[in-house]
Amino acid sequence: MAEEGQQHPIKIYLWIWLLLFVVSFFSYMVDYLQFQGALRWTLILVFMFVKAGFIVAIFMHMQWERLALKLAILGPPVAILVLIWLMSYEGFYIEDSRVEYYGESTMEPQTPAHH
């Protein structure tokens, strides 16, 4: 299909467009309804990946491209997971050091910001 110049029925674009609206609305609702903790983070990530998947697969036509391109473009970003892991590990270490040496605590309840 890719070789035909990515010609696809308009219907599929309209459907994905609609779905993106619906999922975006849901992700806004996560904040509006003030979900907290693990539920909030899970929902944020799920909606984020659904939206990203639709955009890349359909709007950017990745679904119809050759496997060689899919691997070349979608493969390398997996390395970012390693960076995320390393930096979160380091981040928690720095925070612990700050608490230990500067005596600051993060255990206090968050004071709401007023402006």
Place this chain on the structure above:
Amino acid sequence: MSEAVLSSGAAVEAPGTKGVMDDFSRDKQVFGMPWGKAMMWIFLLSDTFIFSCFLVSYMMVRISTTDPWPIPSEVFALSFGGDPIPLILIAIMTFILITSSGTMAMAVNMGYRKDRSKTFWLMLATAVLGASFVGMQAFEWTKLIMEGVRPWGNPFGAAQFGSSFFMITGFHGMHVSAGVIYLLVVAFRVKNGFYEKRGGNYEIVEIAGLYWHFVDLVWVFIFAFFYLW
């Protein structure tokens, strides 16, 4: 060895990893697409790493700070006369960007149908939506700067909030602005028949579209990690 060849000149893809091996060992065009499109994909891959670095550094400063992180829901709330609605401007910006992604996808489709008029108007609509997104971002920056948010501190909490905010949204806004200019150039060239003189190839619309969808894609991640988290 004679391979079956498609009208575009690219070889027919063998199924599975055989096709990948064939593509990479062909000694010429690897991805079976115009070079401009392959280069755009590779540029977008490098851009992915740049944005990832920003988001990962944001994650790290947010983890390592001992001050409470400002609550985005409240910082970005906006009041239309009544009670402040949490995050409303960001939600509107998100919907505007998705709408523009939709019009862009339609423009690419119309481009391949060689419907120049519709392609032009859809691309123009995309550019206008993109420009309004940048306008809202300028408004948001102004509002936060007036409230005293600076790259080195802010009245709401952890000092790192400001630097992360200006760096991430600024870099994204710069991409949107560049995209608007890019779209306008291509749109007017479609309109005045520039590509007709070059064999009527509207692959260029898809390449511009890839860039635009990527900008929307990055916003999906910024929205999730910076504004919602």
